[in-house]
Amino acid sequence: MKEQRKLSELRKRIVDNHQFGAGDWYEVGELTDCLHIVEGHDRLLRSLRFGDDDCW
Structure with missing residues (x-):
């Protein structure tokens, strides 16, 4: 429940x-x-650099 x-x-x-x-x-x-998922999600990190809102 805590988690x-x-x-x-x-x-x-x-x-x-x-x-x-x-x-x-x-x-x-x-x-x-x-962390491996975040680091492997190139589109997420790239869209953050460009300010795209489609990474959600």
Whole structure:
């Protein structure tokens, strides 16, 4: 239940924060032990550099 609450809070932070950037995604990857997914998602990181909103 604690993990579910943490994920819910994280989701809210991501959705509510329009300034959520690459550094934040790297932090999420590290915290969730999924850094390999973030690093492997070229389109996500590239779209953040160009300011595209289609990475959500």
